[in-house]
Amino acid sequence: MFKKIMASTALLALVATPVFADKLDDIAERGKMVVGVKADYAPWGMRDSDGNLIGMEHDMMDDFVARVSKEVGKPIELEKVVVVASNRMQFLEQGKVDMFIATMSNKADRREVVGIVQPDYYSSGVAVLAHKDSGIDGWESISGKKICGIQGAWYNKDHGLKNGAEVVAFKGVSEVEKALLDGRCVGWIYDDSAFIPRKVNEPEKWADYNIATPTVGDAPWGAAVSLEEVDGRLAKLLSAAIIDWHTSGTLVELEAKWGIPPTAWLANMKEACIAGEKICNDAYDDE
Amino acid sequence: MDAVWDWFLWLHQEHGIKLTIFYDEWDRGRFVKGIWTTIKLSFVCIVFSVVIGIAGAWLQMSPYKWVRRFVQAYIQFFRNTPPLIQLYFFYFAVDSVVSSLLGIRGGALDSFGWAVVSLSFFAGAFNVEIFRAGVEAVSKSTSEAAEALGFNRAQVYAYVTLPLAFRVCLPSLNNNLINLLKTTTVAYAIAAPETLYVANQIWSDEYNVPEMMNVVWFVYIVLVGILVWFMQRWERSIKVPGYGQ
Numbered sequence: 001m002f003k004k005i006m007a008s009t010a011l012l013a014l015v016a017t018p019v020f021a022d023k024l025d026d027i028a029e030r031g032k033m034v035v036g037v038k039a040d041y042a043p044w045g046m047r048d049s050d051g052n053l054i055g056m057e058h059d060m061m062d063d064f065v066a067r068v069s070k071e072v073g074k075p076i077e078l079e080k081v082v083v084v085a086s087n088r089m090q091f092l093e094q095g096k097v098d099m100f101i102a103t104m105s106n107k108a109d110r111r112e113v114v115g116i117v118q119p120d121y122y123s124s125g126v127a128v129l130a131h132k133d134s135g136i137d138g139w140e141s142i143s144g145k146k147i148c149g150i151q152g153a154w155y156n157k158d159h160g161l162k163n164g165a166e167v168v169a170f171k172g173v174s175e176v177e178k179a180l181l182d183g184r185c186v187g188w189i190y191d192d193s194a195f196i197p198r199k200v201n202e203p204e205k206w207a208d209y210n211i212a213t214p215t216v217g218d219a220p221w222g223a224a225v226s227l228e229e230v231d232g233r234l235a236k237l238l239s240a241a242i243i244d245w246h247t248s249g250t251l252v253e254l255e256a257k258w259g260i261p262p263t264a265w266l267a268n269m270k271e272a273c274i275a276g277e278k279i280c281n282d283a284y285d286d287e
Numbered sequence: 288m289d290a291v292w293d294w295f296l297w298l299h300q301e302h303g304i305k306l307t308i309f310y311d312e313w314d315r316g317r318f319v320k321g322i323w324t325t326i327k328l329s330f331v332c333i334v335f336s337v338v339i340g341i342a343g344a345w346l347q348m349s350p351y352k353w354v355r356r357f358v359q360a361y362i363q364f365f366r367n368t369p370p371l372i373q374l375y376f377f378y379f380a381v382d383s384v385v386s387s388l389l390g391i392r393g394g395a396l397d398s399f400g401w402a403v404v405s406l407s408f409f410a411g412a413f414n415v416e417i418f419r420a421g422v423e424a425v426s427k428s429t430s431e432a433a434e435a436l437g438f439n440r441a442q443v444y445a446y447v448t449l450p451l452a453f454r455v456c457l458p459s460l461n462n463n464l465i466n467l468l469k470t471t472t473v474a475y476a477i478a479a480p481e482t483l484y485v486a487n488q489i490w491s492d493e494y495n496v497p498e499m500m501n502v503v504w505f506v507y508i509v510l511v512g513i514l515v516w517f518m519q520r521w522e523r524s525i526k527v528p529g530y531g532q
Contacts, residue, residue: 152491
Protein backbone atom coordinates (compact mmCIF):
# COMPACT_ATOMS: atom_id res chain seq x y z
CA MET A 1 0.00 0.00 0.00
CA PHE A 2 2.73 2.39 1.05
CA LYS A 3 4.65 1.59 -2.11
CA LYS A 4 1.60 2.39 -4.22
CA ILE A 5 1.22 5.77 -2.55
CA MET A 6 4.90 6.57 -3.09
CA ALA A 7 4.72 5.47 -6.71
CA SER A 8 1.63 7.53 -7.50
CA THR A 9 3.06 10.58 -5.69
CA ALA A 10 6.22 10.31 -7.72
CA LEU A 11 4.19 9.98 -10.91
CA LEU A 12 2.11 13.01 -9.93
CA ALA A 13 5.25 15.00 -9.22
CA LEU A 14 6.62 14.07 -12.62
CA VAL A 15 3.44 15.09 -14.39
CA ALA A 16 3.18 18.27 -12.38
CA THR A 17 6.63 19.41 -13.45
CA PRO A 18 6.22 22.02 -16.23
CA VAL A 19 6.92 20.36 -19.60
CA PHE A 20 8.25 23.59 -21.04
CA ALA A 21 11.81 24.28 -19.78
CA ASP A 22 13.63 27.03 -21.61
CA LYS A 23 17.27 27.12 -22.62
CA LEU A 24 18.37 28.94 -19.48
CA ASP A 25 16.90 26.16 -17.35
CA ASP A 26 18.73 23.59 -19.45
CA ILE A 27 21.96 25.47 -18.92
CA ALA A 28 21.34 25.74 -15.19
CA GLU A 29 20.63 22.01 -14.98
CA ARG A 30 23.71 21.06 -16.96
CA GLY A 31 25.91 23.54 -15.14
CA LYS A 32 27.50 24.61 -18.40
CA MET A 33 26.77 26.78 -21.42
CA VAL A 34 27.93 25.65 -24.87
CA VAL A 35 28.90 28.55 -27.12
CA GLY A 36 29.96 28.49 -30.76
CA VAL A 37 33.09 30.60 -31.29
CA LYS A 38 35.62 31.35 -34.03
CA ALA A 39 39.24 30.28 -34.03
CA ASP A 40 40.17 31.46 -37.53
CA TYR A 41 39.44 35.18 -37.44
CA ALA A 42 42.12 37.10 -35.58
CA PRO A 43 41.72 39.01 -33.34
CA TRP A 44 38.02 38.36 -32.77
CA GLY A 45 38.56 34.63 -32.35
CA MET A 46 41.94 32.90 -32.65
CA ARG A 47 44.38 30.57 -30.92
CA ASP A 48 47.46 31.66 -29.03
CA SER A 49 50.78 29.83 -29.24
CA ASP A 50 49.63 27.30 -26.59
CA GLY A 51 46.49 26.53 -28.55
CA ASN A 52 44.10 28.35 -26.18
CA LEU A 53 41.15 30.18 -27.68
CA ILE A 54 41.45 33.94 -27.23
CA GLY A 55 40.09 37.07 -28.80
CA MET A 56 37.63 39.93 -28.49
CA GLU A 57 34.58 37.67 -28.82
CA HIS A 58 36.06 35.24 -26.30
CA ASP A 59 36.45 38.02 -23.75
CA MET A 60 32.80 38.92 -24.36
CA MET A 61 31.75 35.34 -23.69
CA ASP A 62 33.76 35.14 -20.46
CA ASP A 63 31.85 38.17 -19.25
CA PHE A 64 28.52 36.77 -20.46
CA VAL A 65 28.92 33.42 -18.71
CA ALA A 66 29.47 35.34 -15.45
CA ARG A 67 26.15 37.12 -16.04
CA VAL A 68 24.41 33.82 -16.74
CA SER A 69 25.84 32.34 -13.53
CA LYS A 70 24.50 35.32 -11.60
CA GLU A 71 21.07 35.00 -13.24
CA VAL A 72 20.59 31.29 -12.50
CA GLY A 73 22.19 31.53 -9.09
CA LYS A 74 24.90 28.89 -9.53
CA PRO A 75 28.30 28.79 -11.23
CA ILE A 76 28.02 27.96 -14.93
CA GLU A 77 30.98 26.63 -16.90
CA LEU A 78 31.70 28.00 -20.38
CA GLU A 79 32.22 25.29 -22.99
CA LYS A 80 33.48 26.55 -26.32
CA VAL A 81 32.83 24.79 -29.62
CA VAL A 82 34.87 26.05 -32.56
CA VAL A 83 32.70 26.93 -35.57
CA VAL A 84 33.36 28.29 -39.04
CA ALA A 85 31.21 30.40 -41.32
CA SER A 86 29.77 27.40 -43.14
CA ASN A 87 28.51 25.54 -40.06
CA ARG A 88 27.79 28.11 -37.34
CA MET A 89 24.08 28.40 -38.10
CA GLN A 90 23.68 24.64 -38.60
CA PHE A 91 25.28 23.83 -35.21
CA LEU A 92 22.80 26.15 -33.53
CA GLU A 93 19.85 24.63 -35.39
CA GLN A 94 20.96 21.11 -34.45
CA GLY A 95 21.36 22.05 -30.80
CA LYS A 96 25.10 21.39 -30.74
CA VAL A 97 25.54 24.87 -29.26
CA ASP A 98 23.21 26.99 -27.13
CA MET A 99 24.23 30.20 -28.90
CA PHE A 100 27.08 31.52 -30.98
CA ILE A 101 29.10 34.66 -31.43
CA ALA A 102 31.09 34.15 -34.61
CA THR A 103 31.85 37.29 -36.63
CA MET A 104 28.55 36.92 -38.48
CA SER A 105 26.92 39.80 -40.37
CA ASN A 106 23.32 40.34 -39.37
CA LYS A 107 21.31 39.78 -42.55
CA ALA A 108 17.59 39.35 -43.09
CA ASP A 109 17.84 35.88 -44.67
CA ARG A 110 19.97 34.70 -41.76
CA ARG A 111 17.38 35.97 -39.27
CA GLU A 112 14.97 33.43 -40.76
CA VAL A 113 17.28 30.58 -39.78
CA VAL A 114 18.68 31.65 -36.41
CA GLY A 115 17.53 34.13 -33.78
CA ILE A 116 20.00 37.00 -34.06
CA VAL A 117 19.57 39.23 -31.03
CA GLN A 118 19.68 43.00 -31.01
CA PRO A 119 21.58 45.22 -30.63
CA ASP A 120 24.47 44.33 -32.93
CA TYR A 121 27.79 44.18 -31.14
CA TYR A 122 30.27 45.12 -33.89
CA SER A 123 30.39 46.20 -37.50
CA SER A 124 32.70 45.84 -40.45
CA GLY A 125 32.58 47.77 -43.68
CA VAL A 126 34.65 48.80 -46.65
CA ALA A 127 38.07 50.40 -46.38
CA VAL A 128 41.30 50.70 -48.32
CA LEU A 129 44.53 49.02 -47.21
CA ALA A 130 47.25 51.24 -48.65
CA HIS A 131 51.02 51.21 -48.95
CA LYS A 132 52.60 53.68 -46.55
CA ASP A 133 54.26 55.59 -49.41
CA SER A 134 51.13 55.80 -51.51
CA GLY A 135 49.96 59.15 -50.14
CA ILE A 136 46.50 57.77 -49.51
CA ASP A 137 44.72 59.22 -46.50
CA GLY A 138 40.95 59.28 -46.79
CA TRP A 139 38.57 58.45 -49.61
CA GLU A 140 39.22 61.57 -51.72
CA SER A 141 42.93 60.84 -51.94
CA ILE A 142 42.44 57.58 -53.87
CA SER A 143 41.59 59.64 -56.94
CA GLY A 144 43.85 58.88 -59.89
CA LYS A 145 45.52 55.95 -58.15
CA LYS A 146 45.48 52.26 -58.99
CA ILE A 147 43.51 50.36 -56.35
CA CYS A 148 43.20 46.58 -56.45
CA GLY A 149 39.86 44.95 -55.78
CA ILE A 150 37.89 41.72 -56.12
CA GLN A 151 35.92 41.32 -59.35
CA GLY A 152 32.21 41.72 -58.75
CA ALA A 153 32.37 43.50 -55.38
CA TRP A 154 29.52 45.95 -55.03
CA TYR A 155 31.68 48.71 -53.62
CA ASN A 156 34.19 48.86 -56.51
CA LYS A 157 31.96 51.33 -58.33
CA ASP A 158 30.35 53.22 -55.44
CA HIS A 159 33.49 53.77 -53.39
CA GLY A 160 36.29 53.08 -55.89
CA LEU A 161 35.33 54.36 -59.31
CA LYS A 162 33.18 57.23 -58.06
CA ASN A 163 36.07 58.50 -55.96
CA GLY A 164 38.20 58.63 -59.10
CA ALA A 165 40.33 55.56 -58.49
CA GLU A 166 41.36 53.16 -61.23
CA VAL A 167 40.08 49.84 -59.88
CA VAL A 168 42.19 46.87 -60.99
CA ALA A 169 40.00 43.89 -60.13
CA PHE A 170 41.06 40.26 -59.99
CA LYS A 171 39.06 37.09 -59.53
CA GLY A 172 40.42 35.96 -56.19
CA VAL A 173 42.04 37.21 -53.01
CA SER A 174 45.38 35.51 -53.76
CA GLU A 175 45.79 37.35 -57.06
CA VAL A 176 44.94 40.65 -55.39
CA GLU A 177 47.46 40.04 -52.59
CA LYS A 178 50.20 39.23 -55.11
CA ALA A 179 49.40 42.26 -57.26
CA LEU A 180 49.39 44.53 -54.20
CA LEU A 181 52.68 43.19 -52.86
CA ASP A 182 54.26 43.45 -56.35
CA GLY A 183 53.31 47.10 -56.47
CA ARG A 184 50.89 46.87 -59.38
CA CYS A 185 48.48 48.92 -57.28
CA VAL A 186 48.99 51.09 -54.23
CA GLY A 187 45.93 50.03 -52.28
CA TRP A 188 43.28 47.31 -51.83
CA ILE A 189 39.59 48.09 -51.41
CA TYR A 190 37.93 45.31 -49.41
CA ASP A 191 36.15 44.33 -46.18
CA ASP A 192 38.11 46.06 -43.45
CA SER A 193 37.76 43.15 -41.03
CA ALA A 194 39.78 41.01 -43.43
CA PHE A 195 42.76 43.35 -43.17
CA ILE A 196 43.14 43.00 -39.40
CA PRO A 197 43.76 39.20 -39.37
CA ARG A 198 46.42 39.74 -42.01
CA LYS A 199 48.16 42.44 -40.00
CA VAL A 200 47.97 40.30 -36.84
CA ASN A 201 49.00 36.95 -38.30
CA GLU A 202 51.55 38.05 -40.92
CA PRO A 203 53.02 41.30 -39.63
CA GLU A 204 56.24 41.17 -41.68
CA LYS A 205 54.40 40.59 -44.93
CA TRP A 206 52.03 43.52 -44.34
CA ALA A 207 54.43 45.79 -42.46
CA ASP A 208 54.33 48.50 -45.15
CA TYR A 209 50.54 48.54 -45.42
CA ASN A 210 47.94 50.22 -43.24
CA ILE A 211 44.23 50.92 -43.36
CA ALA A 212 44.22 54.40 -44.86
CA THR A 213 40.55 55.34 -45.07
CA PRO A 214 37.64 55.46 -42.62
CA THR A 215 35.22 52.52 -42.83
CA VAL A 216 32.09 53.02 -44.93
CA GLY A 217 29.19 50.76 -45.89
CA ASP A 218 28.81 49.29 -42.38
CA ALA A 219 27.36 45.78 -42.12
CA PRO A 220 26.80 45.09 -38.40
CA TRP A 221 27.53 41.74 -36.75
CA GLY A 222 25.07 39.92 -34.46
CA ALA A 223 25.21 37.10 -31.93
CA ALA A 224 22.52 34.44 -32.17
CA VAL A 225 20.43 31.99 -30.16
CA SER A 226 18.21 29.37 -31.77
CA LEU A 227 15.07 30.60 -33.49
CA GLU A 228 12.73 29.12 -30.84
CA GLU A 229 14.67 30.90 -28.11
CA VAL A 230 14.69 34.34 -29.70
CA ASP A 231 12.00 35.63 -27.31
CA GLY A 232 13.26 33.62 -24.34
CA ARG A 233 15.25 34.52 -21.27
CA LEU A 234 18.66 33.65 -22.72
CA ALA A 235 18.12 36.04 -25.62
CA LYS A 236 16.94 38.80 -23.29
CA LEU A 237 19.98 38.28 -21.09
CA LEU A 238 22.27 38.42 -24.12
CA SER A 239 20.66 41.64 -25.38
CA ALA A 240 20.97 43.23 -21.94
CA ALA A 241 24.63 42.21 -21.82
CA ILE A 242 25.36 43.73 -25.24
CA ILE A 243 23.59 46.97 -24.31
CA ASP A 244 25.61 47.12 -21.12
CA TRP A 245 28.88 46.46 -22.99
CA HIS A 246 28.13 49.35 -25.35
CA THR A 247 27.02 51.75 -22.61
CA SER A 248 29.92 51.06 -20.29
CA GLY A 249 32.45 51.40 -23.10
CA THR A 250 33.61 47.80 -22.64
CA LEU A 251 33.43 47.04 -26.34
CA VAL A 252 35.44 50.14 -27.25
CA GLU A 253 38.06 49.10 -24.69
CA LEU A 254 38.16 45.53 -26.00
CA GLU A 255 38.56 46.86 -29.53
CA ALA A 256 41.61 48.82 -28.40
CA LYS A 257 42.94 45.94 -26.30
CA TRP A 258 43.05 43.63 -29.33
CA GLY A 259 44.76 46.20 -31.54
CA ILE A 260 41.80 46.83 -33.84
CA PRO A 261 41.79 50.35 -35.32
CA PRO A 262 38.86 52.17 -33.70
CA THR A 263 35.69 52.20 -35.79
CA ALA A 264 33.24 55.06 -35.92
CA TRP A 265 30.34 52.59 -35.75
CA LEU A 266 31.32 51.33 -32.30
CA ALA A 267 31.90 54.83 -30.96
CA ASN A 268 28.50 55.92 -32.31
CA MET A 269 26.78 52.90 -30.77
CA LYS A 270 28.27 53.76 -27.39
CA GLU A 271 26.80 57.27 -27.65
CA ALA A 272 23.46 55.90 -28.82
CA CYS A 273 23.28 53.40 -25.99
CA ILE A 274 24.17 55.96 -23.35
CA ALA A 275 21.41 58.17 -24.75
CA GLY A 276 18.99 55.22 -24.77
CA GLU A 277 18.19 55.50 -28.46
CA LYS A 278 16.02 52.99 -30.33
CA ILE A 279 18.97 51.48 -32.20
CA CYS A 280 20.30 50.25 -28.87
CA ASN A 281 17.28 48.30 -27.67
CA ASP A 282 16.61 44.59 -28.03
CA ALA A 283 14.00 44.84 -30.80
CA TYR A 284 14.42 45.27 -34.54
CA ASP A 285 13.35 48.61 -36.00
CA ASP A 286 10.46 47.12 -37.94
CA GLU A 287 8.90 45.41 -34.93
CA MET B 288 21.80 61.79 -77.85
CA ASP B 289 19.97 62.37 -74.60
CA ALA B 290 16.79 61.20 -76.30
CA VAL B 291 18.43 57.85 -77.06
CA TRP B 292 19.60 57.43 -73.46
CA ASP B 293 16.17 58.39 -72.19
CA TRP B 294 14.58 55.74 -74.39
CA PHE B 295 16.70 53.09 -72.67
CA LEU B 296 15.73 54.47 -69.28
CA TRP B 297 12.10 54.15 -70.35
CA LEU B 298 12.82 50.58 -71.47
CA HIS B 299 14.03 49.76 -67.96
CA GLN B 300 11.15 51.47 -66.19
CA GLU B 301 8.41 50.11 -68.46
CA HIS B 302 9.70 46.66 -69.41
CA GLY B 303 12.38 45.89 -66.82
CA ILE B 304 15.18 45.55 -69.39
CA LYS B 305 18.09 47.15 -67.60
CA LEU B 306 20.70 48.48 -70.00
CA THR B 307 22.61 50.94 -67.83
CA ILE B 308 25.41 51.11 -70.40
CA PHE B 309 23.19 53.50 -72.30
CA TYR B 310 21.62 55.76 -69.70
CA ASP B 311 24.23 55.72 -66.92
CA GLU B 312 27.26 57.78 -67.83
CA TRP B 313 29.69 55.85 -65.59
CA ASP B 314 28.73 52.53 -67.16
CA ARG B 315 28.58 53.97 -70.65
CA GLY B 316 32.07 55.43 -70.32
CA ARG B 317 33.70 52.31 -69.04
CA PHE B 318 31.91 49.99 -71.47
CA VAL B 319 33.05 52.02 -74.47
CA LYS B 320 36.59 51.97 -73.07
CA GLY B 321 36.28 48.20 -72.69
CA ILE B 322 35.29 47.68 -76.32
CA TRP B 323 38.07 49.99 -77.46
CA THR B 324 40.60 48.00 -75.38
CA THR B 325 39.39 44.77 -76.99
CA ILE B 326 39.84 46.27 -80.45
CA LYS B 327 43.33 47.56 -79.62
CA LEU B 328 44.36 44.27 -78.00
CA SER B 329 43.06 42.22 -80.93
CA PHE B 330 44.73 44.42 -83.52
CA VAL B 331 48.14 44.42 -81.85
CA CYS B 332 48.02 40.68 -81.18
CA ILE B 333 46.98 39.93 -84.77
CA VAL B 334 49.87 41.95 -86.18
CA PHE B 335 52.47 40.42 -83.83
CA SER B 336 51.21 36.87 -84.24
CA VAL B 337 51.33 37.10 -88.05
CA VAL B 338 54.91 38.43 -87.86
CA ILE B 339 55.81 35.56 -85.52
CA GLY B 340 54.12 33.12 -87.91
CA ILE B 341 56.05 34.34 -90.93
CA ALA B 342 59.37 34.38 -89.05
CA GLY B 343 58.72 30.96 -87.51
CA ALA B 344 57.87 29.33 -90.82
CA TRP B 345 61.10 30.75 -92.25
CA LEU B 346 63.16 29.45 -89.33
CA GLN B 347 61.57 26.01 -89.63
CA MET B 348 63.14 25.66 -93.06
CA SER B 349 66.59 26.49 -91.68
CA PRO B 350 69.46 24.08 -92.45
CA TYR B 351 70.61 24.34 -88.82
CA LYS B 352 69.26 21.56 -86.59
CA TRP B 353 69.11 23.63 -83.40
CA VAL B 354 67.16 26.45 -85.02
CA ARG B 355 64.53 23.96 -86.18
CA ARG B 356 64.44 22.38 -82.72
CA PHE B 357 64.00 25.76 -81.07
CA VAL B 358 60.99 26.52 -83.26
CA GLN B 359 59.53 23.09 -82.48
CA ALA B 360 59.99 23.67 -78.75
CA TYR B 361 58.28 27.05 -79.01
CA ILE B 362 55.33 25.55 -80.87
CA GLN B 363 54.96 22.68 -78.39
CA PHE B 364 55.09 25.02 -75.39
CA PHE B 365 52.50 27.47 -76.65
CA ARG B 366 50.20 25.08 -78.45
CA ASN B 367 49.99 22.49 -75.69
CA THR B 368 49.07 24.83 -72.83
CA PRO B 369 45.79 26.70 -72.39
CA PRO B 370 45.92 30.47 -73.02
CA LEU B 371 44.59 31.37 -69.57
CA ILE B 372 47.38 29.43 -67.88
CA GLN B 373 49.95 31.07 -70.15
CA LEU B 374 48.53 34.44 -69.21
CA TYR B 375 48.78 33.78 -65.44
CA PHE B 376 52.26 32.37 -65.98
CA PHE B 377 53.49 35.51 -67.72
CA TYR B 378 51.70 38.06 -65.54
CA PHE B 379 52.56 36.58 -62.14
CA ALA B 380 55.51 34.24 -62.54
CA VAL B 381 57.61 35.64 -65.41
CA ASP B 382 56.92 39.20 -64.31
CA SER B 383 58.23 38.49 -60.78
CA VAL B 384 61.47 37.09 -62.18
CA VAL B 385 61.91 39.93 -64.67
CA SER B 386 61.06 42.55 -62.02
CA SER B 387 63.57 41.17 -59.55
CA LEU B 388 66.26 40.88 -62.23
CA LEU B 389 65.72 44.46 -63.30
CA GLY B 390 65.13 45.63 -59.74
CA ILE B 391 61.82 47.33 -60.52
CA ARG B 392 58.57 47.44 -58.61
CA GLY B 393 55.07 47.63 -59.93
CA GLY B 394 55.48 45.07 -62.66
CA ALA B 395 57.68 45.01 -65.78
CA LEU B 396 54.61 45.34 -67.99
CA ASP B 397 51.03 46.16 -67.09
CA SER B 398 48.16 43.76 -67.71
CA PHE B 399 47.60 45.00 -71.28
CA GLY B 400 51.30 44.49 -72.07
CA TRP B 401 51.44 40.95 -70.77
CA ALA B 402 48.17 40.13 -72.51
CA VAL B 403 49.75 41.24 -75.80
CA VAL B 404 52.89 39.18 -75.17
CA SER B 405 51.04 36.05 -74.08
CA LEU B 406 48.32 36.09 -76.73
CA SER B 407 50.74 36.97 -79.56
CA PHE B 408 52.95 34.01 -78.68
CA PHE B 409 49.92 31.78 -78.31
CA ALA B 410 48.44 32.64 -81.70
CA GLY B 411 51.91 32.86 -83.23
CA ALA B 412 52.54 29.19 -82.48
CA PHE B 413 49.44 28.22 -84.45
CA ASN B 414 50.35 30.66 -87.23
CA VAL B 415 53.78 29.06 -87.67
CA GLU B 416 52.12 25.75 -88.46
CA ILE B 417 49.57 27.46 -90.72
CA PHE B 418 52.29 29.19 -92.69
CA ARG B 419 54.26 25.95 -92.85
CA ALA B 420 51.27 24.29 -94.50
CA GLY B 421 51.13 27.12 -97.00
CA VAL B 422 54.87 26.99 -97.68
CA GLU B 423 54.80 23.24 -98.26
CA ALA B 424 51.92 23.72 -100.72
CA VAL B 425 54.22 25.72 -103.00
CA SER B 426 55.71 23.20 -105.40
CA LYS B 427 59.39 22.52 -105.07
CA SER B 428 59.93 23.13 -108.78
CA THR B 429 58.87 26.78 -108.32
CA SER B 430 61.42 27.41 -105.55
CA GLU B 431 64.12 25.49 -107.45
CA ALA B 432 63.47 27.62 -110.50
CA ALA B 433 63.88 30.74 -108.36
CA GLU B 434 67.18 29.38 -107.00
CA ALA B 435 68.33 28.70 -110.53
CA LEU B 436 67.61 32.34 -111.35
CA GLY B 437 70.07 33.40 -108.65
CA PHE B 438 67.81 34.23 -105.67
CA ASN B 439 69.36 33.31 -102.31
CA ARG B 440 67.30 31.45 -99.71
CA ALA B 441 65.92 34.57 -98.05
CA GLN B 442 64.94 36.12 -101.38
CA VAL B 443 63.21 32.93 -102.54
CA TYR B 444 61.18 32.98 -99.32
CA ALA B 445 60.30 36.66 -99.51
CA TYR B 446 59.56 37.08 -103.21
CA VAL B 447 58.41 33.64 -104.40
CA THR B 448 57.38 31.23 -101.63
CA LEU B 449 55.69 33.51 -99.14
CA PRO B 450 53.34 35.33 -101.53
CA LEU B 451 52.06 32.03 -102.92
CA ALA B 452 51.95 30.36 -99.51
CA PHE B 453 49.99 33.27 -98.14
CA ARG B 454 47.18 32.85 -100.64
CA VAL B 455 46.95 29.14 -99.82
CA CYS B 456 46.85 29.51 -96.04
CA LEU B 457 44.65 32.59 -95.84
CA PRO B 458 41.46 30.67 -94.95
CA SER B 459 43.22 28.87 -92.07
CA LEU B 460 44.87 32.08 -90.98
CA ASN B 461 41.50 33.79 -91.04
CA ASN B 462 40.15 31.09 -88.72
CA ASN B 463 43.02 31.50 -86.30
CA LEU B 464 42.77 35.27 -86.19
CA ILE B 465 39.06 35.06 -85.42
CA ASN B 466 39.90 32.68 -82.57
CA LEU B 467 42.51 35.14 -81.38
CA LEU B 468 39.99 37.95 -81.24
CA LYS B 469 37.66 35.82 -79.15
CA THR B 470 40.53 34.58 -76.96
CA THR B 471 41.32 38.14 -75.90
CA THR B 472 38.51 37.68 -73.36
CA VAL B 473 40.85 35.62 -71.15
CA ALA B 474 42.73 38.84 -70.42
CA TYR B 475 39.98 39.66 -67.91
CA ALA B 476 41.70 37.27 -65.50
CA ILE B 477 44.68 39.62 -65.20
CA ALA B 478 42.47 42.70 -64.93
CA ALA B 479 43.03 44.01 -68.46
CA PRO B 480 40.03 46.30 -68.89
CA GLU B 481 38.58 44.63 -71.97
CA THR B 482 34.92 44.01 -72.80
CA LEU B 483 34.26 40.95 -70.64
CA TYR B 484 36.03 42.43 -67.62
CA VAL B 485 34.04 45.64 -67.82
CA ALA B 486 30.79 43.75 -68.45
CA ASN B 487 31.49 41.61 -65.36
CA GLN B 488 31.94 44.73 -63.23
CA ILE B 489 28.81 46.33 -64.64
CA TRP B 490 26.57 43.33 -64.08
CA SER B 491 27.88 42.92 -60.54
CA ASP B 492 26.97 46.52 -59.77
CA GLU B 493 23.65 46.68 -61.60
CA TYR B 494 22.40 43.07 -61.31
CA ASN B 495 21.57 42.93 -65.00
CA VAL B 496 23.41 39.75 -66.01
CA PRO B 497 21.06 38.58 -68.84
CA GLU B 498 21.04 41.99 -70.52
CA MET B 499 24.82 42.39 -70.27
CA MET B 500 25.41 38.84 -71.49
CA ASN B 501 23.36 39.58 -74.58
CA VAL B 502 25.20 42.85 -75.18
CA VAL B 503 28.64 41.20 -74.86
CA TRP B 504 27.58 38.38 -77.19
CA PHE B 505 26.36 40.94 -79.71
CA VAL B 506 29.57 43.00 -79.43
CA TYR B 507 31.71 39.99 -80.27
CA ILE B 508 29.50 38.96 -83.18
CA VAL B 509 29.90 42.46 -84.62
CA LEU B 510 33.67 42.60 -84.04
CA VAL B 511 34.26 39.16 -85.54
CA GLY B 512 31.94 40.06 -88.41
CA ILE B 513 34.04 43.12 -89.21
CA LEU B 514 37.23 41.05 -89.12
CA VAL B 515 35.73 38.37 -91.38
CA TRP B 516 34.47 40.93 -93.87
CA PHE B 517 37.89 42.56 -94.01
CA MET B 518 39.73 39.25 -94.45
CA GLN B 519 37.34 38.11 -97.18
CA ARG B 520 37.80 41.32 -99.12
CA TRP B 521 41.54 40.89 -98.83
CA GLU B 522 41.34 37.26 -99.91
CA ARG B 523 39.38 38.22 -103.02
CA SER B 524 41.71 41.07 -103.91
CA ILE B 525 44.96 39.05 -103.72
CA LYS B 526 43.60 35.92 -105.37
CA VAL B 527 45.83 34.51 -108.12
CA PRO B 528 43.52 33.50 -110.96
CA GLY B 529 43.73 29.79 -111.62
CA TYR B 530 46.15 29.01 -108.77
CA GLY B 531 45.14 26.15 -106.55
CA GLN B 532 42.27 25.00 -108.73
